[in-house]
Amino acid sequence: xxxxxxxxxxxxxxxxxxxxxxxxxxxxxxxxxxxxxxxxxxxxxxxxxxxxxxxxxxxxxxxxxxxxxxxxxxxxxxxxxxxxxxxxxxxxxxxxxxxxxxxxxxxxxxxxxxxxxxxxxxxxxxxxxxxxxxxxxxxxxxxxxxxxxxxxxxxxxxxxxxxxxxxxxxxxxxxxxxxxxxxxxxxxxxxxxxxxxxxxxxxxxxxxxxxxxxxxxxxxxxxxxxxxxxxxxxxxxxxxxxxxxxxxxxxxxxxxxxxxxxxxxxxxxxxxxxxxxxxxxxxxxxxxxxxxxxxxxxxxxxxxxxxxxxxxxxxxxxxxxxxxxxxxxxxxxxxxxxxxxxxxxxxxxxxxxxxxxxxxxxxxxxxxxxxxxxxxxxxxxxxxxxxxxxxxxxxxxxxxxxxxxxxxxxxxxxxxxxxxxxxxxxxxxxxxxxxxxxxxxxxxxxxxxxxxxxxxxxxxxxxxxxxxxxxxxxxxxxxxxxxxxxxxxxxxxxxxxxxxxxxxxxxxxxxxxxxxxxxxxxxxxxxxxxxxxxxxxxxxxxxxxxxxxxxxxxxxxxxxxxxxxxxxxxxxxxxxxxxxxxxxxxxxxxxxxxxxxxxxxxxxxxxxxxxxxxxxxxxxxxxxxxxxxxxxxxxxxxxxxxxxxxxxx
Numbered sequence: 001x002x003x004x005x006x007x008x009x010x011x012x013x014x015x016x017x018x019x020x021x022x023x024x025x026x027x028x029x030x031x032x033x034x035x036x037x038x039x040x041x042x043x044x045x046x047x048x049x050x051x052x053x054x055x056x057x058x059x060x061x062x063x064x065x066x067x068x069x070x071x072x073x074x075x076x077x078x079x080x081x082x083x084x085x086x087x088x089x090x091x092x093x094x095x096x097x098x099x100x101x102x103x104x105x106x107x108x109x110x111x112x113x114x115x116x117x118x119x120x121x122x123x124x125x126x127x128x129x130x131x132x133x134x135x136x137x138x139x140x141x142x143x144x145x146x147x148x149x150x151x152x153x154x155x156x157x158x159x160x161x162x163x164x165x166x167x168x169x170x171x172x173x174x175x176x177x178x179x180x181x182x183x184x185x186x187x188x189x190x191x192x193x194x195x196x197x198x199x200x201x202x203x204x205x206x207x208x209x210x211x212x213x214x215x216x217x218x219x220x221x222x223x224x225x226x227x228x229x230x231x232x233x234x235x236x237x238x239x240x241x242x243x244x245x246x247x248x249x250x251x252x253x254x255x256x257x258x259x260x261x262x263x264x265x266x267x268x269x270x271x272x273x274x275x276x277x278x279x280x281x282x283x284x285x286x287x288x289x290x291x292x293x294x295x296x297x298x299x300x301x302x303x304x305x306x307x308x309x310x311x312x313x314x315x316x317x318x319x320x321x322x323x324x325x326x327x328x329x330x331x332x333x334x335x336x337x338x339x340x341x342x343x344x345x346x347x348x349x350x351x352x353x354x355x356x357x358x359x360x361x362x363x364x365x366x367x368x369x370x371x372x373x374x375x376x377x378x379x380x381x382x383x384x385x386x387x388x389x390x391x392x393x394x395x396x397x398x399x400x401x402x403x404x405x406x407x408x409x410x411x412x413x414x415x416x417x418x419x420x421x422x423x424x425x426x427x428x429x430x431x432x433x434x435x436x437x438x439x440x441x442x443x444x445x446x447x448x449x450x451x452x453x454x455x456x457x458x459x460x461x462x463x464x465x466x467x468x469x470x471x472x473x474x475x476x477x478x479x480x481x482x483x484x485x486x487x488x489x490x491x492x493x494x495x496x497x498x499x500x501x502x503x504x505x506x507x508x509x510x511x512x513x514x515x516x517x518x519x520x521x522x523x524x525x526x527x528x529x530x531x532x533x534x535x536x537x538x539x540x541x542x543x544x545x546x547x548x549x550x551x552x553x554x555x556x557x558x559x560x561x562x563x564x565x566x567x568x569x570x571x572x573x574x575x576x577x578x579x580x581x582x583x584x585x586x587x588x589x590x591x592x593x594x595x596x597x598x599x600x601x602x603x604x605x606x607x608x609x610x611x612x613x614x615x616x617x618x619x620x621x622x623x624x625x626x627x628x629x630x631x632x633x634x635x636x637x638x639x640x641x642x643x644x645x646x647x648x649x
Contacts (some may be wrong), residue, residue, distance in 0.1 A: 004149060008094070008139045009146075013087030017151035019404070025616065027071050027420040030595040031355065034419075034447035035266070037074045040162070041454045044266025045256060048283035050254040051164045053208040056161075056326040070454050073160045080160035081166035086171040087366070090146035091370050092180060096333065097138040099184050101373045103330035110644055136389065140470060141375040144396045148318070152311045153407045154357045167356045171202070171361060175216060178202045183223045192240050196224075202243035204248035208522035211283070215362050219340035222243040226332060228501060237602040242319040242325065253281060260266060265453050265482045270473035279504065285471070289352045296352035311364060313368065313406040315399050319367045322374030331372065339372040341366035369447070377528075422599060423447040426566045427458045429580045431536045435485075437527070438540030439466040443599050464537070466543060472497045472504060488530025492523050496557035521553060528570055529556040538567040541602055541609075563609035566602070576617045582607060582629040604634040611643050 004011065028034045032047070039046040040058030061077045062070060096103070111406040149155055159165045178199045182341035186193035203220075206213035228234035256271045269280035279285075291297075309316055325332040341363050348359035379392040423444040430436070438445060443466050451457040462482050468474040475493050480487055486493055496519040502510035528537050539548075544561060555561070561568040562577045565584075571577055586598065586603070607630050627643045 005139060006137060008143055009087045009091040012090040012143045012146040013083045015147060016086040017079060017083035018095060019150065020083060020156070023160050023408070023414055024079055025075050025161040025416050027069070027415055027417055028423070028447040028450055029161045029416050029419055031442050034423075034450035036162045036164065037071050038449040039266045040074055040075075040448075041070050043117070043259065044170070044263055044264040044267050045260055045271065046164075046266070047268045048286060049211045050253065050256050050269070050271070050280055050282050051209055052211075052252045053162050053205060054167045054649065056255060057167065071450060077161065078162055078166035079159045081170045082155065085169040085173045086146045086150045088170065088177060089149055089368065090142040092173065092177040093142040093369070094138050094144050095177065096180060097141060097376070100133070100330055102184050103133045103333040104532050105331055120325050128328050137376060137379050139248055139373050140379060140396070141387075144375050144400065145368055145372045145402055148312065148315045148403065149365065150370050151403045152364050152368070153410050154311060154361060156362060156411045157406060158358065159360075160411060163358070164210055165361060168206070168212070169361060171206040171209055171366070172213060172216065173211070175199070175202050176365075177347045179189070179220055179223060183227050192237055196237060196241055197244055201248060202246040202533045203253075204245045206212055207249055208252035211281075212359065212362070215344045216340055219336045222339050223336050253277075256280065263476070265477075265481055266449065267334075267477045267480065268473065269359065270476045275505075276441040283385055284504075284506070285543070291350045292352045295383050296347045300343070300349035300352065300356055302476040304349060307357070309405075310410070312367065313373065313399075313403040315448060318374035318376070318378065318399065321377055322370035322372060325373040325377045326370055333369075337366045414590045415587070416591070417479040417587040417588070418596065418599065419443060419447050419594050420451075422603075423451060425584045425586060427451075429584070430461055430538060433460050433534075434536040434538060435462045436538050436540070437462065437464050437466060437524075437533055437543065440540055440542060440602070441465065441467070442595060443602070464527065466524070466547075472500050472519060485527075485531065489523060489526045492519060492526055495519055496523060524553050525556055528559070531554070532559070532570060537570040538564065539570060540567055541606055544568055544604075563606055563613050565610065576619075580612060582610075582626050588633075600634060600636075604630060607634070608637070608640065608643065611646075612640065615642055615646065
């Protein structure tokens with residue numbers, strides 16, 4: 001029992017880690033995992049805001065000779081970060097409960113003496129009633145609140161694969177602990193408190209990983225000025241903290257220009273000069289989605305509210321109880337926590353992106369802190385002695401079990417080989433030295449970075465991201481990785497980059513949008529015409545069904561497209577063109593999210609297109625092979641009449 005009292009937080013983190021190992025991804029999954037794994041293993045530059053601390057720590061971890069694939073090793077690091085964050089959270093909870101009286105407002109009363117000659121004596125009294133808590137109650141609250149947070153959907157999901165938010169969660173929980181400690185123990189008599197110096201260091205580490213660390217600042221300001229007052233001494237201390245904060249921040253972010261100047265294979269933004277560094281760190285290219293409209297904010301707010309029950313399941317009841325109890329029992333902590341919650345939500349709902357969930361993580365941490373007081377209230381209400389403590393513990397275990405059951409399927413990535421299979425199968429279907437033109441970032445482009453740069457899988461194939469061609473830095477990366485790709489269009493590229501400068505500097509009055517679009521379209525077409533004689537050139541279906549249909553992208557004169565398994569091949573002949581047999585296997589599991597649905601749509605549409613192409617050339621046996629593949633693997637897609645009849649015959 002004494003070991004439990006001493007190491008309860010490590011036990012909580014260990015339990016969370018066991019849960020996380022049940023759902024960890026064995027390979028890449030959708031969106032950014034491939035890119036971020038490649039950046040860490042190859043020591044590159046990630047997408048804005050750069051995440052230098054995350055990159056460097058990941059690189060060091062990737063050097064460990066563990067008996068796993070590198071992608072699983074990096075996924076494991078995410079699980080370790082998240083489990084450590086839970087341990088830090090539980091430790092912080094116990095620390096708060098140990099010092100609960102310090103979070104109550106107090107006032108000084110004058111107590112009159114019965115004797116007339118005796119002067120009045122000041123007496124400090126609390127304006128609130130207090131909890132009387134044993135260590136066992138505090139530990140139970142710390143353990144269960146930590147596990148409730150660990151099994152909330154978005155927090156849990158960060159542990160399943162490579163993502164910057166896993167380290168962010170660890171750092172932000174440490175920041176909160178150090179902040180609470182500084183609030184409780186800093187000496188008002190000293191001009192500079194060592195606790196606030198330590199806080200400045202941890203805050204700098206948080207910002208060195210992710211800029212959304214900013215969201216805790218309003219809560220920090222509240223506790224700081226409640227403790228120190230708004231006076232000359234407190235302002236001087238802030239200045240001293242900033243003197244500590246900025247050199248640490250600059251030290252870590254100096255990684256970006258130093259590494260970028262070496263032209264790594266992953267060099268997003270190419271932040272080699274002051275202009276590009278600021279643009280990258282500030283995430284300028286994403287700011288168009290920030291505070292875009294009240295309609296977008298309302299949409300994201302409705303999503304957040306509607307998603308809360310999915311995050312915590314019935315545990316949300318305990319959170320609501322804790323919200324009320326914390327207001328009554330620990331008003332200062334309540335105010336701090338509600339400020340953090342509101343600042344996070346108000347900022348995040350004004351970011352109009354699809355994958356917004358991770359931006360609410362700090363708000364979910366706040367809700368988990370509120371659950372602490374709900375847990376304590378349940379224990380105090382149901383347990384009157386040590387024997388009856390089993391009743392509230394049983395209730396809490398039931399709530400935890402329901403949350404685990406409710407969220408498990410949503411986060412489980414244990415059998416997710418979908419994006420590895422799709423990426424490898426697509427690339428392997430192509431002839432040597434082929435070029436692929438696409439913007440399927442979420443499905444295979446990001447994953448291809450990992451497999452090609454880390455596992456050296458089919459490095460002969462060049463993958464061009466159509467959307468990144470809009471960015472000046474991308475041409476430098478293409479030149480580094482594929483030196484001959486741009487050789488025939490250097491004048492067009494130089495002209496485009498020059499015309500792009502006012503746009504990237506947000507000089508709207510100097511930006512010639514028509515010229516930019518004209519040059520952009522010309523580059524896309526010229527990439528084909530200058531490389532088609534040396535390389536097989538393939539275009540992904542989203543471009544064919546989107547930009548090409550709208551006339552925003554055209555093939556060079558005399559060329560046409562032929563369906564070629566997953567992609568369209570650019571050809572200059574009307575004769576029959578061979579393609580690989582559809583004998584591939586992609587391990588789709590039971591998941592049915594928007595990414596899987598879209599990916600299945602891409603593949604099925606291409607199989608249908610190729611089957612119709614075979615019918616066009618009267619190759620009915622081959623067409624039947626594609627049709628049977630569709631019927632077997634993609635039964636939800638209706639076949640056109642020509643293929644339905646073929647299947648019946």
